Amino acid sequence: xxxxxxxxxxxxxxxxxxxxxxxxxxxxxxxxxxxxxxxxxxxxxxxxxxxxxxxxxxxxxxxxxxxxxxxxxxxxxxxxxxxxxxxxxxxxxxxxxxxxxxxxxxxxxxxxxxxxxxxxxxxxxxxxxxxxxxxxxxxxxxxxxxxxxxxxxxxxxxxxxxxxxxxxxxxxxxxxxxxxxxxxxxxxxxxxxxxxxxxxxxxxxxxxxxxxxxxxxxxxxxxxxxxxxxxxxxxxxxxxxxxxxxxxxxxxxxxxxxxxxxxxxxxxxxxxxxxxxxxxxxxxxxxxxxxxxxxxxxxxxxxxxxxxxxxxxxxxxxxxxxxxxxxxxxxxxxxxxxxxxxxxxxxxxxxxxxxxxxxxxxxxxxxxxxxxxxxxxxxxxxxxxxxxxxxxxxxxxxxxxxxxxxxxxxxxxxxxxx
Numbered sequence: 001x002x003x004x005x006x007x008x009x010x011x012x013x014x015x016x017x018x019x020x021x022x023x024x025x026x027x028x029x030x031x032x033x034x035x036x037x038x039x040x041x042x043x044x045x046x047x048x049x050x051x052x053x054x055x056x057x058x059x060x061x062x063x064x065x066x067x068x069x070x071x072x073x074x075x076x077x078x079x080x081x082x083x084x085x086x087x088x089x090x091x092x093x094x095x096x097x098x099x100x101x102x103x104x105x106x107x108x109x110x111x112x113x114x115x116x117x118x119x120x121x122x123x124x125x126x127x128x129x130x131x132x133x134x135x136x137x138x139x140x141x142x143x144x145x146x147x148x149x150x151x152x153x154x155x156x157x158x159x160x161x162x163x164x165x166x167x168x169x170x171x172x173x174x175x176x177x178x179x180x181x182x183x184x185x186x187x188x189x190x191x192x193x194x195x196x197x198x199x200x201x202x203x204x205x206x207x208x209x210x211x212x213x214x215x216x217x218x219x220x221x222x223x224x225x226x227x228x229x230x231x232x233x234x235x236x237x238x239x240x241x242x243x244x245x246x247x248x249x250x251x252x253x254x255x256x257x258x259x260x261x262x263x264x265x266x267x268x269x270x271x272x273x274x275x276x277x278x279x280x281x282x283x284x285x286x287x288x289x290x291x292x293x294x295x296x297x298x299x300x301x302x303x304x305x306x307x308x309x310x311x312x313x314x315x316x317x318x319x320x321x322x323x324x325x326x327x328x329x330x331x332x333x334x335x336x337x338x339x340x341x342x343x344x345x346x347x348x349x350x351x352x353x354x355x356x357x358x359x360x361x362x363x364x365x366x367x368x369x370x371x372x373x374x375x376x377x378x379x380x381x382x383x384x385x386x387x388x389x390x391x392x393x394x395x396x397x398x399x400x401x402x403x404x405x406x407x408x409x410x411x412x413x414x415x416x417x418x
Contacts, residue, residue: 023138024147026195027131030188032154034094034127037181039162040169041101045117048174052110062117069121070128071359077129078352082212085346086133087196093126094189102182105175129352134196136338137346142284144338145403148331149280153273160269213340213347222399224340224350226392227333228357230296233392234333235361237303237385238326242268244366246306246319249378254312264319271323272330280331288332288339289401293393295329298322300389307382325389339402 049059100120107113139147218224247261302322309315341347369381
């Protein structure tokens with residue numbers, strides 16, 4: 001094995017027409033199905049938990065357990081990818097979530113539901129880490145940003161459509177969404193298994209000749225450290241504070257209903273989706289750094305502005321702006337990770353740590369921001385969150401662009417830091 005940052009000198013064959021490999025489209029489609037199914041289950045889960053006679057806190061714990069298990073098992077998922085390869089870990093993760101979700105439909109007590117949902121978190125982090133690894137390995141180097149944008153867009157579209165479909169499915173009973181999601185995951189796993197069956201297994205599974213990028217080597221690359229910081233900031237502000245505090249802000253400050261909060265979250269998603277694909281494609285041409293920096297700045301300013309608005313139109317505009325910023329940054333940031341790992345190497349712990357940085361931010365953000373609200377104000381909490389995003393932007397300003405930097409230079413820097 002090679003304990004060094006790999007290069008892309010031996011690039012895989014690329015379609016000169018710009019067409020992406022069919023395997024990429026399979027993973028993008030699977031991402032949509034996964035997000036759609038997760039959204040179908042989301043509206044039913046808290047209500048289903050209360051059917052066992054527990055209160056709001058206990059019902060919320062079912063959701064928190066899933067996120068906590070994702071975080072705790074992420075390092076193990078990275079090691080599994082490193083030892084077994086991306087493809088088997090991806091399939092195993094899908095099947096674990098399918099079985100645990102189906103078991104939720106059969107749960108006869110709150111504690112059974114809690115355990116089954118927690119097991120789903122383990123499977124979720126397995127296929128999340130390995131999916132990113134597969135995308136990196138199979139994406140043509142010149143189209144990494146484009147692929148990242150398409151993948152993020154498919155997941156976003158599934159996340160938007162899932163709750164809408166879930167509201168209708170709940171009419172069939174609170175257990176029905178779990179059954180539907182479990183079946184969809186099994187089908188998705190079967191499609192991925194047969195569609196990726198001809199992929200060179202010497203490169204995607206446990207081949208000791210495949211070069212390995214260790215976490216220590218990756219940490220020696222300045223752009224990787226910047227990506228950890230920006231992903232933490234995104235988890236804090238976008239995945240954590242935005243979801244947790246906006247519903248409360250709308251009711252307490254804007255004196256509007258919870259429905260308005262739902263609309264604002266949708267407006268954020270629209271802003272996000274409007275630029276994701278284009279930003280990904282452009283980052284392949286213009287580099288990763290400009291889109292990450294501008295995206296973080298725009299999202300940071302939009303997030304801070306949310307807490308300073310006093311009327312509904314400005315609040316919706318700020319939500320849209322924050323979404324645009326997140327959309328500009330996300331595919332370029334993911335593509336930068338792909339640049340660092342390269343298409344020939346395996347970097348499970350590198351990917352799992354990158355995922356964990358966002359999870360940690362999403363866990364800490366709402367708790368700390370809520371404390372700021374209690375002692376100061378909503379405005380202070382949102383401005384603080386925006387400042388964290390701006391701080392990550394400043395960090396990125398002082399690192400080299402991974403799409404522009406010579407791979408040999410990255411290897412040298414990593415070696416010096418190691």
